[in-house]
Amino acid sequence: MLRETATQATVGEGRSLENEKSPPLHEDATYDRARTPGPLRRWKTALHSFRVLRDLSPEQVRNFMNSYVIYNLDWADEKAMTDTLGPDYQKKVGECLSDYYSVLNHMCSIGELEKMYIPPVMDLQSSIIVNQERYEESIAKELHLPPKPRLLDLGCGRGRVAAHMTSLVGARVTGVNIDHDQIASARAYNDQMNFQNDFICMDFNDLPLPLPGGEFDGVYNIQAFSLCKDIPGMCRELYRLLKPGARLSFLDWVKLDAFDDYHPHHQDLMRRIKPLIGAVGTPTPESMAADIASAGFKVLSNGNASIDGLQAPLIERADWYFKVTRHLLYGLVRAGLLPAHFRTLLDRFAKDGAAFIEADRARLITTSYHWLAEKPREVHAVSGLPASTLDPDSVVVEAGSSSNSGKSTPSSGASSVLDIESPSPANSDSTGISVPPLSPEEPLKTEQPSSRAGAEMSS
Numbered sequence: 001m002l003r004e005t006a007t008q009a010t011v012g013e014g015r016s017l018e019n020e021k022s023p024p025l026h027e028d029a030t031y032d033r034a035r036t037p038g039p040l041r042r043w044k045t046a047l048h049s050f051r052v053l054r055d056l057s058p059e060q061v062r063n064f065m066n067s068y069v070i071y072n073l074d075w076a077d078e079k080a081m082t083d084t085l086g087p088d089y090q091k092k093v094g095e096c097l098s099d100y101y102s103v104l105n106h107m108c109s110i111g112e113l114e115k116m117y118i119p120p121v122m123d124l125q126s127s128i129i130v131n132q133e134r135y136e137e138s139i140a141k142e143l144h145l146p147p148k149p150r151l152l153d154l155g156c157g158r159g160r161v162a163a164h165m166t167s168l169v170g171a172r173v174t175g176v177n178i179d180h181d182q183i184a185s186a187r188a189y190n191d192q193m194n195f196q197n198d199f200i201c202m203d204f205n206d207l208p209l210p211l212p213g214g215e216f217d218g219v220y221n222i223q224a225f226s227l228c229k230d231i232p233g234m235c236r237e238l239y240r241l242l243k244p245g246a247r248l249s250f251l252d253w254v255k256l257d258a259f260d261d262y263h264p265h266h267q268d269l270m271r272r273i274k275p276l277i278g279a280v281g282t283p284t285p286e287s288m289a290a291d292i293a294s295a296g297f298k299v300l301s302n303g304n305a306s307i308d309g310l311q312a313p314l315i316e317r318a319d320w321y322f323k324v325t326r327h328l329l330y331g332l333v334r335a336g337l338l339p340a341h342f343r344t345l346l347d348r349f350a351k352d353g354a355a356f357i358e359a360d361r362a363r364l365i366t367t368s369y370h371w372l373a374e375k376p377r378e379v380h381a382v383s384g385l386p387a388s389t390l391d392p393d394s395v396v397v398e399a400g401s402s403s404n405s406g407k408s409t410p411s412s413g414a415s416s417v418l419d420i421e422s423p424s425p426a427n428s429d430s431t432g433i434s435v436p437p438l439s440p441e442e443p444l445k446t447e448q449p450s451s452r453a454g455a456e457m458s459s
């Protein structure tokens, strides 16, 4: 049973949660087990990942290290992609992503990052895990879901966010992930929880997704779209998959206005940050909003979802944790208790946290940018276009602004409509897209790698 949310966000100042102990949206206590993992489960998870890392073959370690080649590239520079990876570069990127994530997910699970994302800062006093939970609760609210909704999770990690969505709103979630290892973990957890979620092992760059159209009540992406080659094409695909009136919620990394492509220090920061956060593409707030709108969605809000627009407090926490862990593990390697590859992996993984923190504090980049959009309920009978795109006061995408090029579109000065129940942008900004204000009466709406193996589905 759904109950009214106790959470309220403040427009313009990031999401300040009024009631930090906001209750689960779903009242069935059995679902609560999918919420914050207790210390025992965290220790078991960490120990399991530790064993997997210890037993990696030399080839797996080599593949992991070699996979970093993709983070020196960008989807926007097809020539560099082709020169480096060959004409079938999409498949090569997919293989690198599988090699990378099949190891990375275990390194992250040793720490607080079993869900592999630094969340928006929503509560400065709380841990990364609690902030993740707060963020996921806000997704469940802002999607305005019906009872027993069908949800799509793109880049679904180990399915822990999906499980949380089931616990919150009784959702049946379909998760998509390129990495077999994470999919196996997601399915095992799903079975353990007795949930009915489905997990598909495939490269989401192989569009269309093997899913029927018009079946989903909502879709979310948490920090996976820099791995998406064709964001406009993905948005069109999501438009196909969603029911009319259904919403999408994205959280992702972007390059902000203050970032100067020609500034040598900014270039150096970018070169160091992309491998650390595992980003291939470099979207901007404007390019992403334009791509969403160009697919026919109405963009309801967009902005930085962290309090004061800064994630640094949580990035510093994660950086500190991995520095301490690294030194402890070095000791065990020196004592001959762990294989030397631990050192190789950790050196690569924990490198350049300082660059991430610096760039976040300078507001050059963020990984907590958020977009909320809705598929119009009505489609114009004659043109087949969403009615909203035919309204002169409605979504306007500037010519040529729909892109995945990472280039900012010029700002029109028009700001987005903020959803008071949704993540409230700290820096809700102009996007080059004008979205119509809502009238006061109108409710604010507010496996090995599948790129090699093909899609596989299970529930």
Ligand SMILES: C[S@@+](CC[C@H](N)C(=O)[O-])C[C@H]1O[C@@H](n2cnc3c(N)ncnc32)[C@H](O)[C@@H]1O
Binding pocket: 094, 097, 101, 114, 115, 116, 117, 154, 155, 156, 157, 158, 159, 160, 161, 176, 177, 178, 179, 182, 202, 203, 204, 205, 221, 222, 223, 224, 227, 228, 278
């Ligand atoms: C940075 S993590 C984001 C956190 C993730 N949403 C979670 O819940 O842990 C990116 C996720 O997207 C997945 N992924 C990366 N590239 C992908 C692709 N091309 N197709 C499908 N999944 C992909 C990764 O395996 C990983 O689980």
